[in-house]
Amino acid sequence: MPVSIEQDILVYAPITIVWTMLTDIGEWKRWNPRVKSSTINDELKIGSGFRCRAPCMATHNEIHGLKINERIAWHGSQLGKKTNYRWHLEAQSRGVQVHVRAEQTGWRADWFKGAGSKKLKENLMFWLATIKAEAERNSDFYQSIM
Secondary structure, eight states: OOEEEEEEEEESSOHHHHHHHHHOGGGHHHHOTTOOEEEESSSSSTTOEEEEEOTTSOSEEEEEEEETTTEEEEEEEETTEEEEEEEEEEEETTEEEEEEEEEEESHHHHHTHHHHHHHHHHHHHHHHHHHHHHHHHTOHHHHHHO
């Protein structure tokens, strides 16, 4: 049975800023201190592969869902575990609602279900909080509503 976690956050920034942060994979390290390295092998499109060294993320990943300024999804595998991430952005009157769902399957996900679920949830919360802080820091939009 898969381990599934969902998290949401409202970011007071234009959707284009949040979208760029999520999809400029080579720049993740710049705003997320948990990312040790990240590189994409091709342009951003379905089927593109990328590498990432970060907690709770597979080293080798592939994009399998993409709609500009709306959603991006990728999956990756590590020994005994496959993880699928789905990010969805929705413009709101005061910013953008960011929703992420992560699902892990495989024997490692089953074996470490409690601890793995807790670690995955904490990691997603960190990504969301970091996206929020960085996007709002770089947004005139945020300054105008505060």
